[in-house]
Amino acid sequence: MALEGCRCAEARRGGGPSVAEERFRGLLEAAPDAMVIVDDTGTIRLVNAQTEALFGFRREELLGHPVELLVPRRFRAHHTRHREGYAANRQVRPMGAGLELHGVRKDGTEFPVEISLSPLETSDGLLLSAAVRDVSDRKAAEAELTALYEQQRHIALTLQRSLMGTPPSIPGLATASRYRPATQGAGVGGDWFDLVPLGAGRVGVLIGDVMGRGLEAAAVMGQLRSAAHALAKTGMQPRQLMQALDTCVADLDVPDQLVTCCYLVIAPDTGTVTVCSAGHLPTLVAGPGGRVVRLDAPVNAPLGVGDVLYEQSRAEVPPGATLVLYTDGLIETPGSDIEERIGELTGVLDEFFTRTATPRLEAVADHVLAGMVPGAESHNDDVTLLLAQLPAAPVDCAVTDLPAVSSAVPEGRAFLRKTLCSWECAARADDALLLLSELLTNAVRHGEGPVTLRVCRTLTELTVEVGDRSPHLPRPRPRLAAKDAESRRGLLLVRALAAGWGVQPTDEGKTTWFTLKL
Structure with a gap:
């Protein structure tokens, strides 16, 4: 070959470059990317002007030298293995699926590149054509997008x-x-x-x-x-x-x-x-x-x-x-x-x-x-x-049903007092009995029977529940009752003395409850 120092078959016979060779050279120089053509040993046989501009080498500084001259030292072994493997299977690799590596300029500056390889069959054997593109701008944009x-x-x-x-x-x-x-x-x-x-x-x-x-x-x-x-x-x-x-x-x-x-x-x-x-x-x-x-x-x-x-x-x-x-x-x-x-x-x-x-x-x-x-x-x-x-079940639990009549209040109080005594919780009996009286009175006056009284005890807390069949939920009055009034005090007392209280709707009606710390 005789393109920029390479001797072709016609040059060896003493003639000038052929028309096909001139056409190939023109296509090579017109390529938008840096084009590097090497033989099966990795020696550079042909480059174009874009290669000189990209890598900063003059053409004569590249021809006849290993292509790894254009690759940073830490990547050269990998590049050589890839090139040798590629020469063996002879498959065309387009730019979009190219191998991304780093190139190195004459002044030692490294930059990311994308390489696309293609095999060229010639009368002198297999040549590899590498299109090299600088992707520094794209990598910077990708890094910016990744950060964003x-x-x-x-x-x-x-x-x-x-x-x-x-x-x-x-x-x-x-x-x-x-x-x-x-x-x-x-x-x-x-x-x-x-x-x-x-x-x-x-x-x-x-x-x-x-x-x-x-x-x-x-x-x-x-x-x-x-x-x-x-x-x-x-x-x-x-x-x-x-x-x-x-x-x-x-x-x-x-x-x-x-x-x-x-x-x-x-x-x-x-x-x-x-x-x-x-x-x-x-x-x-x-x-x-x-x-x-x-x-x-x-x-x-x-x-x-x-x-x-x-x-x-x-x-x-x-x-x-x-x-x-x-x-x-x-x-x-x-x-x-x-x-x-x-x-x-x-x-x-x-x-x-x-x-x-x-x-x-x-x-x-x-x-x-x-x-x-x-x-x-x-x-x-x-x-x-x-x-x-699920938490452990209460230590103790007792339940009784009461009719929705006024006698249910003293009956409920007696049941609670007896239960608390058996559990050795008499210290909170006065507060518990007072609050129970208010809940039972509300249930009898405003609810529907029967009334269910449930008392449960954990290691730290006593819970008393009063359920009835009315769906109407009790609520504290926004204003205090008059001094001589006989109603509108119950839930205010519950709110003041209980550690917690509330009303829970049920399929049968509702349950009003309060808790006391033990």
Whole structure:
């Protein structure tokens, strides 16, 4: 060859460059990228003007030298292996799929390049043509976009965690939770969970998932979480809360917005859990013996469908059992069957609870994530897991039914006095009897019979409940009663003397309760 110092076949016969050779040279010089042609030993045989401009070498300084002259020292071994392997299989590699490396200029300056290789068959053997493009500007733009993306992702995650809030620590209720944002896309989603102390030993547990990703889903989640928490604090039944949340979703005016949600009310004194699920995944229950089962609950449509009457159910759950609540990010994977994945989760839990007699919930949470989401950097949906271990049952509990007549007040007082004496709690008897008198009087005067009196004691607290069949909820009067008035004082006394008090609607009517510290 005889192109810029290379001798071609015609030059060896004494003639000048051929028409084909001149045409090839013209195409080479017209190429927008730096073109470097090497033989099968990696020796440079031909370059164009763009190569001189890009690398800062004169043409004669490159011809006849190893192509690794244009590669930083730390990359030369890798570059040589790639070039030799490429020469062996002789496959064309376009620029879009080119090997990204670093080039080095004559003055020692390194810069990122993209290389596209093509084999050239000649009468002298195989030559490799390398198109080299400086991608410094593109790399800088990509780095800027990456930094901007990470900044926006950090803002979005901070917003979501702020909207999700931190559930309160509830005495007697052991919990563990995990939240992992998605590693793909915006990262944030609409998952949330909450724990709501309802008084009288009862606890509300909420978990939900707003379909979709990004700030819009996080904003909807924040509104629904706040609304659900406020509604739960009123003591309303789970099905009533779901009905109210369904209206909230409709009022958000977000097209095609669907939300799954599950609300449970734990009542340790009766050993029951009341649950209403709006299209959410089934709650699992890990009993103290290790067996994991699904919590029986009616199948209701997700929130946002509209015109749905939500149903709830009540199940007996033994003290010390663990409720396992989660969102779809924990079990849904592309191409998987959701029932099979729930079965896998049940197996993971069953294995751990069977192996460990008294497992720590934090260890259970880590075990579940390791078994269900092993690729911590590859999940494309946010993952939420909540474990709640039911508190121990009250140390003592006594119940009696009374007629809705005036004689029920002294009968109830006598029952409470006798119960407190048998429990050796006489120190709080005076306060308890006074407050009970007020609740029983309200139930007899304004409620419907029969009246149920329940007294429960834990190691630190005494709870007294009065239930009747009237749905009308009592409330303290905004103004104090007159000195000679015989009514309008009861709930003000309860509020002043009790450690806590409240009213809880029930399917049969309502329950008014108060607690005293022991």
